[in-house]
Amino acid sequence: MVFSVGGRMTGVAPTQGTLMTSFNDTRHLWALGACLAAVGLVGMAVRREMVPDDFGTKGPYRASALDDIAAQPSLFQADATCHACHESVEHERAGTSHEAVGCTHCHGLAVDHVSIARRGAEDPTVTLPPAAEWDGDFLTKTDLYISKDRATCLSCHQAVVGMPADFKKIDVAVHLEEQGASEPLSKETCFECHGGHDTAP
Amino acid sequence: MSLFELPILPTLGAAAAGGCASGGCSSGGCGTGGCGSAQAERTSENSRREFLKTATTLTLGAMSLTLLPGVTAGDDMLPLPPPGGDGHAPAAKPMYGFLIDTTKCIGAGKCLTACRVENSVPEGQSRTWVERYVHYKDGRVEVDLVPETGYAGSGEVQPAAEDVLRAYFVPKLCNQCVDAPCNQVCPVHASIKSPEGIELVDTERCIGCGYCVQACPYGIRFMNHDTGVADKCNWCYHRVMRNEQPACVEACPTGARVFGRIDDPDSEISRRLATVPTNVLKQHLGTLPLTRYVGLTDEVT
Numbered sequence: 001m002v003f004s005v006g007g008r009m010t011g012v013a014p015t016q017g018t019l020m021t022s023f024n025d026t027r028h029l030w031a032l033g034a035c036l037a038a039v040g041l042v043g044m045a046v047r048r049e050m051v052p053d054d055f056g057t058k059g060p061y062r063a064s065a066l067d068d069i070a071a072q073p074s075l076f077q078a079d080a081t082c083h084a085c086h087e088s089v090e091h092e093r094a095g096t097s098h099e100a101v102g103c104t105h106c107h108g109l110a111v112d113h114v115s116i117a118r119r120g121a122e123d124p125t126v127t128l129p130p131a132a133e134w135d136g137d138f139l140t141k142t143d144l145y146i147s148k149d150r151a152t153c154l155s156c157h158q159a160v161v162g163m164p165a166d167f168k169k170i171d172v173a174v175h176l177e178e179q180g181a182s183e184p185l186s187k188e189t190c191f192e193c194h195g196g197h198d199t200a201p
Numbered sequence: 202m203s204l205f206e207l208p209i210l211p212t213l214g215a216a217a218a219g220g221c222a223s224g225g226c227s228s229g230g231c232g233t234g235g236c237g238s239a240q241a242e243r244t245s246e247n248s249r250r251e252f253l254k255t256a257t258t259l260t261l262g263a264m265s266l267t268l269l270p271g272v273t274a275g276d277d278m279l280p281l282p283p284p285g286g287d288g289h290a291p292a293a294k295p296m297y298g299f300l301i302d303t304t305k306c307i308g309a310g311k312c313l314t315a316c317r318v319e320n321s322v323p324e325g326q327s328r329t330w331v332e333r334y335v336h337y338k339d340g341r342v343e344v345d346l347v348p349e350t351g352y353a354g355s356g357e358v359q360p361a362a363e364d365v366l367r368a369y370f371v372p373k374l375c376n377q378c379v380d381a382p383c384n385q386v387c388p389v390h391a392s393i394k395s396p397e398g399i400e401l402v403d404t405e406r407c408i409g410c411g412y413c414v415q416a417c418p419y420g421i422r423f424m425n426h427d428t429g430v431a432d433k434c435n436w437c438y439h440r441v442m443r444n445e446q447p448a449c450v451e452a453c454p455t456g457a458r459v460f461g462r463i464d465d466p467d468s469e470i471s472r473r474l475a476t477v478p479t480n481v482l483k484q485h486l487g488t489l490p491l492t493r494y495v496g497l498t499d500e501v502t
């Protein structure tokens with residue numbers, strides 16, 4: 001043992017006084033102290049390096065992370081964003097059963113459309129590209145389209161097991177037959193009777 | 202307390218004393234000093250007996266307290282969790298809440314696309330999903346997931362309506378537990394409970410260990426394939442901080458998802474929470490979710 005006490009370990013626990021006087025080589029204690037101090041210093045340096053400066057100022061986390069996360073852009077367009085320019089549509093839809101249906105559901109996510117429009121508001125040379133054709137697939141995420149494709153209507157209204165009883169749902173074939181649609185195979189068949197923004201009847 | 206001073210105590214004491222004689226004293230440490238004289242043995246046995254007596258009485262006494270009415274949890278209508286980031290801090294403002302009305306969800310899946318676009322979640326993963334519970338007339342209950350296109354766009358074969366007793370949709374998202382297990386396990390403090398009570402991931406600090414994914418009892422967290430770090434629903438914290446609604450709420454055409462301030466009694470969510478009976482998922486786990494549900498059945502977990 002490096003730190004044996006002068007070879008005087010007799011099995012009887014020495015009192016503190018005899019412990020102190022029984023060292024004949026304090027060099028070892030100094031070495032131990034130096035080692036501990038070195039470990040402590042390295043530890044402090046590592047901690048300083050690893051722990052962000054603002055850690056713990058708001059809670060047990062990096063406080064600036066809140067700002068980092070809050071800086072993420074809002075991509076999904078709220079209706080209010082659309083209505084800021086398309087005011088007439090807001091009036092057409094007010095009070096209809098489709099008032100709460102997001103513009104994006106029938107017109108695409110319009111992420112590019114809105115960002116270009118925002119730039120256009122400051123720089124008149126920027127022009128908005130026209131709306132595209134929709135391919136009928138929601139997963140394609142076409143940016144902006146104006147569509148009367150019945151797939152947009154049916155994405156909500158086709159009867160599916162699990163829908164609430166009071167929700168207006170249809171079985172397309174049955175509904176078209178009942179209503180006597182002139183072109184049941186047409187993509188735009190819903191619009192033969194129903195409006196778009198004002199949804200009548 | 203006297204009720205619990207049963208004859209079992211001397212027996213326990215004797216057994217413990219025997220244990221010392223046969224095992225304890227034969228070992229080196231005991232043999233050299235402690236158990237030397239008979240006097241010492243009796244004293245140590247007496248104090249051991251005293252200790253066992255006191256300990257047993259206290260334990261049984263404490264256990265008996267749980268029998269008292271009012272001490273046990275399990276009320277059907279838990280009050281809202283106390284406002285405040287970690288559940289112990291003083292009430293923070295603003296404090297947000299989320300209400301899911303399963304009686305309004307039509308399973309159109311609009312919220313799924315909205316969330317994916319808003320938060321750049323890779324295909325095949327999702328921060329939120331919608332489950333459909335179908336109770337058949339023969340007693341079976343089946344659960345499936347609403348596709349992102351809605352069932353209409355997916356071409357999936359649907360259960361025959363005449364076999365079905367009842368069916369409903371249950372949207373799932375982060376419960377923003379006040380006592381969040383996911384937060385507690387993070388070794389690098391990358392799981393954040395924001396002052397508003399919203400659970401966030403610090404993607405810069407996250408080391409991708411996945412502990413939190415294991416810890417969340419609701420399966421909300423996942424390792425994002427693109428970033429390699431933990432990802433989860435954060436109620437669109439960035440939108441909320443701009444006074445906007447979360448993307449899924451904005452997208453929902455039927456108002457099945459309601460978000461707002463629960464510290465403001467005039468907000469829509471406060472009014473609905475005050476008038477409609479609501480419940481939380483896995484209440485028995487004591488995570489104190491802020492996301493509340495209308496119309497949960499026993500089958501939904």
Ligand code: SF4
Pocket residue numbers: 374375376377378381382383384400416417418419420421422433488
């Ligand atoms: S639902 Fe899961 S991810 Fe959300 S706060 Fe609770 S434990 Fe964490």
Ligand code: SF4
Pocket residue numbers: 386387388389390391392402406407408409410411412413414430431
């Ligand atoms: S995956 Fe990231 S956030 Fe989750 S426990 Fe590990 S370090 Fe923390």
